[in-house]
Amino acid sequence: MTVLNIDRVACDGRGMCAELLPELIDLDEWGYPIVRGAEIPLHLMEHARRAVEVCPVLAFRLFNDPSAASKVNPRPSSRPVRR
Amino acid sequence: MTNYLWFSTRGAGIVSLIMFTLVVVLGILTASRWQTRNWPQFVTAGLHRSLALSSLIFLVIHIVTAVVDPFTNLGWSAAFIPFSSTYRPVALGLGSVALYLLAALILTSLIRDRIGLRTWRVIHWAAYAFWPVALIHGIGTGSDSGAVWMRAINGVCISAVAAAAAWRLWEASTRQPLADLVPAPTEDSSHIVNPAGFLGGPRVEAGTLVSVGPAGAARASAGAPRARGGDRLLGGPVAAAGAESYAAHRARLGRMPLHGPALIPAVEAAGLLGRGGAGFPVGRKWRSVAERSNGHAVVVANGAEGKSTSRKDRVLMSLRPHLVLDGALIAANAVGADEVVMYIGTEHRPALDAMTRAIAERHREFTIPVRLVEAPIGFVVGESSAAVHYINTGDARPTMAPPRTFESGVGGRPTVVSNVESLAYTALIARYGPDWYRAAGRGETRGTALVTVSGTTPAQRVVEIEYGTPLGEVLERVGAWTTAGQGVMLGDSFGAWADVHAARDLPLDPAVMKQYGLSFGAGVIAVLPATTCGVIETAEVMAYMAGESAGQCGPCVYGLNALAEATQRLAVGRPNQGDLAGIARWGSQLSGRGACAHPDGAVAFVNSGLQIFADEFALHARGGCSLRVGRAGRPMVAAG
Numbered sequence: 001m002t003v004l005n006i007d008r009v010a011c012d013g014r015g016m017c018a019e020l021l022p023e024l025i026d027l028d029e030w031g032y033p034i035v036r037g038a039e040i041p042l043h044l045m046e047h048a049r050r051a052v053e054v055c056p057v058l059a060f061r062l063f064n065d066p067s068a069a070s071k072v073n074p075r076p077s078s079r080p081v082r083r
Numbered sequence: 084m085t086n087y088l089w090f091s092t093r094g095a096g097i098v099s100l101i102m103f104t105l106v107v108v109l110g111i112l113t114a115s116r117w118q119t120r121n122w123p124q125f126v127t128a129g130l131h132r133s134l135a136l137s138s139l140i141f142l143v144i145h146i147v148t149a150v151v152d153p154f155t156n157l158g159w160s161a162a163f164i165p166f167s168s169t170y171r172p173v174a175l176g177l178g179s180v181a182l183y184l185l186a187a188l189i190l191t192s193l194i195r196d197r198i199g200l201r202t203w204r205v206i207h208w209a210a211y212a213f214w215p216v217a218l219i220h221g222i223g224t225g226s227d228s229g230a231v232w233m234r235a236i237n238g239v240c241i242s243a244v245a246a247a248a249a250w251r252l253w254e255a256s257t258r259q260p261l262a263d264l265v266p267a268p269t270e271d272s273s274h275i276v277n278p279a280g281f282l283g284g285p286r287v288e289a290g291t292l293v294s295v296g297p298a299g300a301a302r303a304s305a306g307a308p309r310a311r312g313g314d315r316l317l318g319g320p321v322a323a324a325g326a327e328s329y330a331a332h333r334a335r336l337g338r339m340p341l342h343g344p345a346l347i348p349a350v351e352a353a354g355l356l357g358r359g360g361a362g363f364p365v366g367r368k369w370r371s372v373a374e375r376s377n378g379h380a381v382v383v384a385n386g387a388e389g390k391s392t393s394r395k396d397r398v399l400m401s402l403r404p405h406l407v408l409d410g411a412l413i414a415a416n417a418v419g420a421d422e423v424v425m426y427i428g429t430e431h432r433p434a435l436d437a438m439t440r441a442i443a444e445r446h447r448e449f450t451i452p453v454r455l456v457e458a459p460i461g462f463v464v465g466e467s468s469a470a471v472h473y474i475n476t477g478d479a480r481p482t483m484a485p486p487r488t489f490e491s492g493v494g495g496r497p498t499v500v501s502n503v504e505s506l507a508y509t510a511l512i513a514r515y516g517p518d519w520y521r522a523a524g525r526g527e528t529r530g531t532a533l534v535t536v537s538g539t540t541p542a543q544r545v546v547e548i549e550y551g552t553p554l555g556e557v558l559e560r561v562g563a564w565t566t567a568g569q570g571v572m573l574g575d576s577f578g579a580w581a582d583v584h585a586a587r588d589l590p591l592d593p594a595v596m597k598q599y600g601l602s603f604g605a606g607v608i609a610v611l612p613a614t615t616c617g618v619i620e621t622a623e624v625m626a627y628m629a630g631e632s633a634g635q636c637g638p639c640v641y642g643l644n645a646l647a648e649a650t651q652r653l654a655v656g657r658p659n660q661g662d663l664a665g666i667a668r669w670g671s672q673l674s675g676r677g678a679c680a681h682p683d684g685a686v687a688f689v690n691s692g693l694q695i696f697a698d699e700f701a702l703h704a705r706g707g708c709s710l711r712v713g714r715a716g717r718p719m720v721a722a723g
Contacts, residue, residue: 008639009482011637028638030638054128
């Protein structure tokens, strides 16, 4: 399974990913992506790859690791995490 | 035939120039975010890329036809070795320089993801050199340079690039770096988190440890610290005696036992949960590092409480430094680490002194290096990726996962980042076993934990409790109940609000608290005094949290600012039209959209405030305040 992951430090809200993948990504009022679904369905794979290609800051990333899904959105607790 | 080649050289050169111009203009438009309703940015970026690649075709035609043309008699060396030609050496040489610049631009762009954005960007600045060099080459060598139509083409190209560059400069001047948008700290650089007055001051007491625990909970090996009376982690001499010496520590608990990897299943069987806030099982974390270590992992003992309201880590380190050190060395032995880093907040002076002395007392016994790194003052410095980032680079801002620290941490090696309380507990589990550990606890979650109580006590109190002890019991024992107001903050950092009266019987057990949407976190219990307004405190804390964003992630910077401003307007009774709707929207949008969970924590905090102080918020929205402390924006009475 391929999942998308946005590097939030790198992302500067250009919004090209939302142009290419409106099915999965909304933008907030400041232009930063809100991921509606991290799993990429097969029919959107081509668009997702283009989003990786055009993201000007390399913040849009795809991972193939099936366990990546849980790592990408790891927040079971909603508190700042110190370990 | 020779004419055909010669015309090809000239034609392909002119087409290349026009294409390069388009590529540069499109590149500048991409960088400056130009778009219209019908022309989205990805079209600009895609055209920039495609045109750059197709221009190579014309460039190849231009070069090959020029070289093979017997009339020009250039030779390959003139084309590829700059300024080696006898014919117009400078102008022709610039052509080969442009060729190499273009090759660098295109090659680095194709492997952009591998060389990293910073390197790519630096190299891509060469585009601003490439284009003029190519243009001058054309003007200097071109047989048509004097012709009116060629002058027109050159003129249009120059104007287009100049206009685009001017637009880019103007556009860049309108942008502010994200970090500059983080509001200034609400409290001057004081390292004590105390934005709202009731979170306690610099004074911390661990002197009177409460005896909270059922009789007979501890039935374990003889001589083991019993579960009663908070005498596990903080067992031994009274707090007033200060840091326990190595001799006293050994006399009380015996030698440090090293079981190697065999300790990991024991820690797992004990069910020890991490004490830094996330509550992740310690054994599972160790196992994932042990699987990757090859004997070269790193253990980071995390003793940086940052600006959170928690005080228990620094108290533990200042009283039981050798127990913490035992834990770090035992962890290293269990996971296969050859380095230990004690990461301790630079403002935790007594803890730092105690740990420094402890390391000095026994450094001759160390088989692996143990170094102490002082964490800078800040709110998110104790987040695990921030800790590793600081140890590696001196930058204590969180980093984006993956990779996680257990995969690639300190020095790129698999790294255990464990809270000092978690580590101290493993030093006891190594001695007395998982059954002893599980003998304490009143409910599902077993063991004891340190908590920090503040707000309605004269000083902050760090006490050890059994998991599952009701909130009211803890507050009564430390004398924090009588002046309690409506709310209590539970969890880590600022945690979440709960109604203190409704939560009187709430067991402080992570499993139970989770069912109520709360978190045990790092054991913070901050009671709102009866004289203090919950709405104003919520707004103050939100302003504080917005100011403590690391300034790296857009959603955190913009979202927390917006939340802080809206809650502040509500608190002073002058809300804007969309403030409540905005808070609700941001509250549902921000979670999970930062490199660390700082925005998640802020959202959980403000949402719980809206819920617990719903009536008070409604009153404030109309300009009122039931405690009449409203408009000043600060409570009249601060406890502590």
